[in-house]
Amino acid sequence: MTDTATAPAVRDSSGDDIVLSAKGLVVEYPVPGKKPVRAVHGIDIELRRGETLGLVGESGCGKSSTGRALVMLPPPTEGEVMLGDLRLDGLSQKQLRKHRKELQLIFQDPISSLNPRRTALEIVMEPLTFLKHPKPKERALELLQEVGVDAAMAKRKPHQLSGGQCQRVSIARGVAQQPSVIICDEPVSALDVSVQAQVLNLLERMKDEHDLSLVFISHDLAVVKNISDRVAVMYLGRIVELAGSEDIYQHPRHHYTALLLSSIPQPNRPEKLQDVANEGEIATSPAPSGGCPFAARCPAATEICRTVMPPLAEITPGHRVACHHPIPVEAEPDLRSAS
Amino acid sequence: MTVEPILEVKDLRIQFKTPQGIAEVVNGVNLSIAPGRVHGLVGESGSGKSVTARAVLGILPRNALHKREGSVRFAGEEILGLSEDEMRKRIRGRRIAMVFQDPMTALNPVMRVGKQIVLPMRRHLGINGKEAKARAIDLLGQVGIPDPEEKFKVYPHQLSGGQRQRIMIALALSCDPELLIADEPTTALDVTVQAQILDLFDKLRRERNLAVLLVSHDLSLIAERCDEVSVMYAGRVVETGSAISTFEAPQHPYTKALEEARPSLENPPHTVLRTIPGRPPQLTDLPHGCSFANRCPRMTELCLDVDPPLEPGPAGRPVACHHPVAGPDEPLGVSVTAAKERIS
Numbered sequence: 001m002t003d004t005a006t007a008p009a010v011r012d013s014s015g016d017d018i019v020l021s022a023k024g025l026v027v028e029y030p031v032p033g034k035k036p037v038r039a040v041h042g043i044d045i046e047l048r049r050g051e052t053l054g055l056v057g058e059s060g061c062g063k064s065s066t067g068r069a070l071v072m073l074p075p076p077t078e079g080e081v082m083l084g085d086l087r088l089d090g091l092s093q094k095q096l097r098k099h100r101k102e103l104q105l106i107f108q109d110p111i112s113s114l115n116p117r118r119t120a121l122e123i124v125m126e127p128l129t130f131l132k133h134p135k136p137k138e139r140a141l142e143l144l145q146e147v148g149v150d151a152a153m154a155k156r157k158p159h160q161l162s163g164g165q166c167q168r169v170s171i172a173r174g175v176a177q178q179p180s181v182i183i184c185d186e187p188v189s190a191l192d193v194s195v196q197a198q199v200l201n202l203l204e205r206m207k208d209e210h211d212l213s214l215v216f217i218s219h220d221l222a223v224v225k226n227i228s229d230r231v232a233v234m235y236l237g238r239i240v241e242l243a244g245s246e247d248i249y250q251h252p253r254h255h256y257t258a259l260l261l262s263s264i265p266q267p268n269r270p271e272k273l274q275d276v277a278n279e280g281e282i283a284t285s286p287a288p289s290g291g292c293p294f295a296a297r298c299p300a301a302t303e304i305c306r307t308v309m310p311p312l313a314e315i316t317p318g319h320r321v322a323c324h325h326p327i328p329v330e331a332e333p334d335l336r337s338a339s
Numbered sequence: 340m341t342v343e344p345i346l347e348v349k350d351l352r353i354q355f356k357t358p359q360g361i362a363e364v365v366n367g368v369n370l371s372i373a374p375g376r377v378h379g380l381v382g383e384s385g386s387g388k389s390v391t392a393r394a395v396l397g398i399l400p401r402n403a404l405h406k407r408e409g410s411v412r413f414a415g416e417e418i419l420g421l422s423e424d425e426m427r428k429r430i431r432g433r434r435i436a437m438v439f440q441d442p443m444t445a446l447n448p449v450m451r452v453g454k455q456i457v458l459p460m461r462r463h464l465g466i467n468g469k470e471a472k473a474r475a476i477d478l479l480g481q482v483g484i485p486d487p488e489e490k491f492k493v494y495p496h497q498l499s500g501g502q503r504q505r506i507m508i509a510l511a512l513s514c515d516p517e518l519l520i521a522d523e524p525t526t527a528l529d530v531t532v533q534a535q536i537l538d539l540f541d542k543l544r545r546e547r548n549l550a551v552l553l554v555s556h557d558l559s560l561i562a563e564r565c566d567e568v569s570v571m572y573a574g575r576v577v578e579t580g581s582a583i584s585t586f587e588a589p590q591h592p593y594t595k596a597l598e599e600a601r602p603s604l605e606n607p608p609h610t611v612l613r614t615i616p617g618r619p620p621q622l623t624d625l626p627h628g629c630s631f632a633n634r635c636p637r638m639t640e641l642c643l644d645v646d647p648p649l650e651p652g653p654a655g656r657p658v659a660c661h662h663p664v665a666g667p668d669e670p671l672g673v674s675v676t677a678a679k680e681r682i683s
Contacts, residue, residue: 058529058530058531058532059500059529162618192383192384192556193383193556193558193597193600193601194383194596194597194600194614194615196600197600197601197602197612197613197614197615198614200602200612201611201612201614204609204611219529219530220602221530221604222601222602222603222604223602225602225604225606225608226602226603226606226608226609226610226612227602227608227609228608229608245608246607246608249604259531260530260531261604262534263530263531263533263534264530264559264604265533265534265537265557265559265560265562265563265564266559266563266604267559267562267563267582267583267586267587278531278534278535278538279535
């Protein structure tokens, strides 16, 4: 696919500085006695230094599988993953371990993703001790302080902390190893709105202070818009649209993106998003004919959509979409006339 | 409107026995729903919204104390003190139906879905199996299940989450109830499926004049889909009234803060979100005055001493606050009366 060097719509000026990238990423899960299930269908993705890339889509679209494959947990079935100029796929577990600290993960369930038998302090100290930090305890306390967990709370175990506090500990643990990339997999989905806001603000602050690049995976479009510089919308294992955060929400070009946006509850819905046809459900596998995976639900689908897979192509600078009949800019997504 | 409400809850109080002591989970809740209206109950975890909904149906968990105060009137009849037997025979599933968050655990996994819909109809409506089956297939079609005759025969695990929730709705509607209680009915579903399910509620409400009590943590969802809303905090209703007006001009500082904490599609990326400091109070040890006081930017000495009653506020809707927000443009942190009385 095209390089992202020509993407002036994005704030990030260092368009060439790619910290993590994948080409032709395929993730398959074995099914006993059957053909493996393909969760990710050969996607290309690039994370620029200092940016937050949002991955958004509904259950089963492959967003989490993509996030996991980017950190080799587990390694992708096919495809190339580059951390800076280092190729990660094909490295042995032992070789990978040396580079693990560069890539951290934060999970959805804050309490069960922490060791229940250790205190918050021990949890954050562990990677520091492993990396032979001269003063692991002091540094861990400092980091906990930074994420808003005080010394008294640092003595508690995960079950004695609230969900929001546990997520803060997860963030401190991730940052402790001075990674360049953190993959956040639905980090606020289990939290109440008021706590969610605290954790989102904290992630933004930690990203700036620790020069992080984030991949932010979520099903919640409003959350993704707020934290991301660029957003990739996924459907059935493919990226169907990729653009600057503001751009993609203002001018969705893929009919699936428009459907997603129109489905978000909004008391004062912008008129252009009303009445997007919403029928059918996500199929478990794409059409056998090899066409566009959204064709069966898409109101603009024509013959070509059912037989030819549309490539993810740049339609305006920095805005890529995989659709034969993209929604015209500034026009209402009047889906019947799109063909 | 002067329509007789189908459901009227007055001063409902429910306590739970917990290892930490008696938790006052619902603390004097008032609610009223008219036929054909959708009433939203919104709040964060532990606000008492689900317990309120369950109390109406008489399905509280075992650690709920038997002493229940207040009144729950359904179609003019007091149902709070009804025996389990009577609730089961006359009310639950028959006249008040419920849809839960997780359809997989609410449906019987080893019974074909058709049979699950047929059983309550035969019990409550006294119709024969053939008639019930015809009705069930018709219902499946109405709730948007494709191929209803085929789907009548499948087990719940063979369906998608959205379809299971549609089955739950068909089941809930099978005996033609007058009130539907939906507790986070779409929280486990994807947004596009959520929109379909909520559209379905809307259609049923119009076609059957069904009253709906919709419980959710999502303020935007409630504002978009409900006629009236009650915002709950620490077991109390802190603000109530028309859903759109509550969303556009919240009067209670909690409602306003909650709204500003939620990322909005209208804001540009990287907007700093409002946070609400602190945590909700322990329900086993509720403070003397307003339970939101220790987190509220408008708190004064009065708030610590006197629990504010639910009374009409600046926008005319009832609000439980000594220093309500005067209008949509007034910032949360500023209140003239509060500033004068400020203690720290």
